[in-house]
Amino acid sequence: MxxxxxxxxxxxxxxxxxxxxxxxxxxxxxxxxxxxxxxxxxxxxxxxxxxxxxxxxxxxxxxxxxxxxxxxxxxxxxxxxxxxxxxxxxxxxxxxxxxxxxxxxxxxxxxxxDLNNLRKEILSAIESYSTACEQQSLLTGRIEELKQAVLDEKIMEIGNVAVNLSHYVDNALCPIELLISKIEDDLVQDSKTLTKSEDRATYLDFLKRIRVHIHSTSTQIARLHQANSPLVPDSFSRIDLVEVLQQAMTANQVLMNGKNIRIEHQIGPETCHIWGDRERLVDLFNFLLAEEVVSLPESSSASIDISQLPGQDAISITLEDRGPVPNQVAPSHLLYPFNVRSGDPRQMGVFLICAYLIVRSHGGSMHSSLREGGGVRFTFELPINQPDRSDIKLRSGIAN
Structure with a gap:
């Protein structure tokens, strides 16, 4: 009633x-x-x-x-x-x-x-209040749209820089890789042309570390390129997000075990199917799990919830943890490069950016907030229904 x-x-x-x-x-x-x-x-x-x-x-x-x-x-x-x-x-x-x-x-x-006049005054005041609230609601909605547009522009700028630089970085790394390989071969073969034998082990270890760092940097930039590559409308199919999450959990179990990170996942009572690119959605969960592994201290836990939003044709993916957040960094700023929670700038912070790019390319949105008691909550909303082909092309790819 x-x-x-x-x-x-x-x-x-x-x-x-x-x-x-x-x-x-x-x-x-x-x-x-x-x-x-x-x-x-x-x-x-x-x-x-x-x-x-x-x-x-x-x-x-x-x-x-x-x-x-x-x-x-x-x-x-x-x-x-x-x-x-x-x-x-x-x-x-x-x-x-x-x-x-x-x-x-x-x-x-x-x-x-005069009760009649008083009633008129009150009704007039209520009408003014309603008008003011409506205008405030419209203004708030517009501000949110502008904030999203600014965030999109920031991420687009980041993506443009990263994608355009990746080509030149790869070109520069190739000869360095060959040079390091040559030096490694000479050191392993006990050549005396490069350095004294007693120093070779130290130099060999140093060069191997350089190679790992170069490979890690190149891989991180390549991830941005992959997450930003255009979607193909024909690749869209009806995807079970629960199945995709379980696939990603299995694939990343060794990575999580390395730091004893435990990820709990809860599923709503409704089916959680959306139209999307399966490979890209698998990457979405891979990136989210990787973000937790690099951001959380050892033996930490996090949770991923997937459920359908009540009364809406959308699925919500909520990622929560109690990991550290630098005092000077707002949750939304974690999308900016090097605003990493782990304190290690070598991580670059691309995992969350990649997840954001994938969600936005599917017509979804992302929201971030601090949790009471510490930690962060990331909420991704993805539309359920099959999008128009032109919409897919319009929002796919930041720099092509």
Whole structure:
């Protein structure tokens, strides 16, 4: 059964006269959700507990201890979106000037009340409140769109740099790889042309470390290129995300065991199928698992939840952990290169970027936030339905 009462706008009336509170309630409780208080402090407590319901605050000016202007000024500071009305039997100029100067009131109402006029004032105030809330909602939505656009642009710039540099880096690494191989061969063969025999083991170990570092850097950049490569509409099929996650868990088990990282996964009661590129979605979970392994200390745990969003044609993937986050780094900044949580800049932070690129190429979104008690929560939302072919081409690939 629909609760009609809770659909009515709420009005808070503050007056130290008990009779005035009774009259107000009897006059308007059929029209509005009426809340009353006999003092400023009591009124602020009511507003604190019913802030989601109350649209309009009406206060009498003449009250002991704190005046109506003081009340409404405090409401303006704490809840600037609430519409504020002042009732008074006194028309002193200084009272009106104070109220105007503090911006505390939407309108003045003289005592004794004309209930019809008071009802009109309240309805007008509610309409203003609704309009302001709608405009604020639109503004908030627009701000979120702009934030997403800015983030996309930042990631696109990062992707452009990484993808364009990868070609030149690979070209530069090839001769270095050949040179290191030659030096390794000479050292292993005990050649005296390069260095003294007692130093060869040290140099050999050093050169092997260089090779590992070069290979790791090249692989990281190649991952960005792979995650950013264009999607092919014909590659899309109906994918079971639970199966894909389990496949990735199996493939990365050795990696997780190396640091004793435990990843728990929970599945919602609904089927979790979407249309997507299977290979790319496998990579998505590979990148998320790799992100946890490089970011978390040894013997840590994390969780991945997959479920369908209620009432929406979308699947939510939530990754949570209690790993460290640098104080100066906001969750959204973890998408920027080298803002790595592990403290090792050699990790470069590309795993999360790659996951983001894959989700965005599938028409999805990503949100990040800090968890209470420490750690990070990453939420990815992916549409269920098969996308239009032109949409796939439009959002695939940052730099081609």
């Amino acid at each position: 629909v609760d009609v009462i809770n659909k009515r706008p709420g009005v808070l009336f503050v007056d130290d006269e008990a009779n005035a509170l009774k009259v107000f309630r009897r006059a308007f409780e059929r029209d509005f959700q009426v809340f009353t208080a006999s003092s400023v402090d009591a009124g602020l407590k009511v507003l604190e507990s019913e802030a989601q319901t109350i649209s309009v605050v009406i206060s009498d000016q003449r009250m002991p201890q704190r005046s109506g202007i003081a009340m409404l000024s405090e409401v303006r500071r704490l809840y600037p979106e609430k519409i504020r009305l002042l009732t008074t039997a006194y028309t002193q100029v200084d009272t009106l000037v104070d109220a105007i100067n503090e911006g505390a009131v939407y309108s003045f109402i003289s005592k004794p009340w």
